[in-house]
Amino acid sequence: MNQRIVFSMFAAALVWAGAAVAHDGASHPPAANSMAKMWQERQEQAPRLAVAAAFDEQGRLWLARVVGRHLQVSHSDDAGTSFSAPRTVNPVAELISADGEARPRIAVAGGRVHVSWTQALPQPFAGHVRYARSDDDGQSFTTPETVNDDRQPITHRFNAMLADAKGVTLAWIDKRDGQGRKDYRGAAIYTARRDNGEAAFSNRKLADHSCECCRLAMAVDEQGQPLVFWRHIFGKNTRDFALAGVHAPVAGEPLRASEDGWQIDACPHHGGDLAVDGRGGRHLAWFTGAAASPGLHYRRIDGERMTPPRAFGDLDRQPGHPALVAAGEQIWLVWREFDGERNRIVGQYSADRGEHWSPAAEIASDPGAVDDPVLLRGRGATWLLWNTAGRGLQIRKLAP
Numbered sequence: 001m002n003q004r005i006v007f008s009m010f011a012a013a014l015v016w017a018g019a020a021v022a023h024d025g026a027s028h029p030p031a032a033n034s035m036a037k038m039w040q041e042r043q044e045q046a047p048r049l050a051v052a053a054a055f056d057e058q059g060r061l062w063l064a065r066v067v068g069r070h071l072q073v074s075h076s077d078d079a080g081t082s083f084s085a086p087r088t089v090n091p092v093a094e095l096i097s098a099d100g101e102a103r104p105r106i107a108v109a110g111g112r113v114h115v116s117w118t119q120a121l122p123q124p125f126a127g128h129v130r131y132a133r134s135d136d137d138g139q140s141f142t143t144p145e146t147v148n149d150d151r152q153p154i155t156h157r158f159n160a161m162l163a164d165a166k167g168v169t170l171a172w173i174d175k176r177d178g179q180g181r182k183d184y185r186g187a188a189i190y191t192a193r194r195d196n197g198e199a200a201f202s203n204r205k206l207a208d209h210s211c212e213c214c215r216l217a218m219a220v221d222e223q224g225q226p227l228v229f230w231r232h233i234f235g236k237n238t239r240d241f242a243l244a245g246v247h248a249p250v251a252g253e254p255l256r257a258s259e260d261g262w263q264i265d266a267c268p269h270h271g272g273d274l275a276v277d278g279r280g281g282r283h284l285a286w287f288t289g290a291a292a293s294p295g296l297h298y299r300r301i302d303g304e305r306m307t308p309p310r311a312f313g314d315l316d317r318q319p320g321h322p323a324l325v326a327a328g329e330q331i332w333l334v335w336r337e338f339d340g341e342r343n344r345i346v347g348q349y350s351a352d353r354g355e356h357w358s359p360a361a362e363i364a365s366d367p368g369a370v371d372d373p374v375l376l377r378g379r380g381a382t383w384l385l386w387n388t389a390g391r392g393l394q395i396r397k398l399a400p
Contacts, residue, residue, distance in 0.1 A: 051374070059079075100371060101269055110165035116161045118159055133168075157213070186232075188205055189207045191204050219274045222276065228246060240261070270321070272322065275324040279353070281354075283326055284298065321335060364386055369390075383395060
């Protein structure tokens with residue numbers, strides 16, 4: 001079958017799924033009860049496969065995962081061969097989103113373990129961004145708190161997080177500014193920062209008119225400042241990607257990081273990824289359903305120069321959900337594909353900042369339900385983490 005026909009069917013399915021999560025429950029009052037029931041059932045019954053992981057400065061691997069209505073954290077001193085007994089972060093049970101786009105986060109810096117997650121509220125597509133911290137090597141955690149200072153039962157979801165020795169920075173998708181405004185496009189990107197010793201998070205809007213439910217990516221630039229990469233609504237309804245630093249709130253439209261021209265009146269539920277190399281180059285990977293160039297694409301941004309988008313992935317195998325990691329001039333890029341029988345993780349490697357790439361090769365596969373791939377740097381190497389329903393958490397060291 002023709003690749004573009006197969007991919008068009010795949011993209012259409014993504015848009016249909018995204019349309020269901022592109023609005024807050026308040027947008028559909030006649031169907032509020034049935035929609036709320038569907039929302040709750042989806043959160044409760046969907047496989048809880050989305051995990052978060054991070055290496056600390058000593059090479060210990062930290063893992064956060066959702067079990068029932070609790071977030072649990074454990075660690076491994078042997079790169080994932082064995083893990084400690086898990087510690088529960090939230091002693092009071094709450095419904096936690098744990099799918100590919102809305103997933104828990106963990107970061108370790110300066111001897112502190114930071115975790116964040118999205119608490120799913122009873123109202124359809126509503127949530128709060130939650131946070132807790134451990135100051136005693138993961139033995140106990142602070143009382144969970146809500147990061148967003150707007151407490152309406154609407155979308156405050158799809159959290160991302162970075163930590164450094166001085167504190168923690170979060171970003172999320174927030175619909176507070178569009179309430180009661182039919183002319184408001186999409187949602188907004190909000191951020192919050194708290195330095196060590198401060199009592200509360202300070203919320204700040206980064207940009208208006210983000211897409212409503214594509215995961216965010218964050219990375220630190222060469223000056224140590226956090227960057228956010230997200231799907232944005234340009235013009236009336238063109239959903240391409242944007243990039244901005246959290247300390248420079250956007251006036252007007254942010255830097256347009258992709259020019260695919262994908263015009264859809266729904267959220268595709270398909271975020272991208274971001275990594276920064278040793279020279280400060282921004283490496284981007286994303287998905288588009290634009291008819292002229294469907295599928296996955298990669299580019300590098302050096303200052304004001306952008307490389308042309310490079311397509312990757314097999315369109316006959318529904319490529320999606322890319323992940324990136326950079327170390328010096330070395331770049332790893334992985335993504336998911338489905339061959340009709342098995343989910344596959346496929347990867348490529350570049351030793352020269354994305355100028356040249358190794359051939360795409362399968363790294364892992366599984367016939368059952370799976371999470372999106374997670375890439376990490378630690379112990380002087382790059383690691384792939386992939387959670388599966390059948391075989392559990394898979395951890396693999398990648399070699400060029």
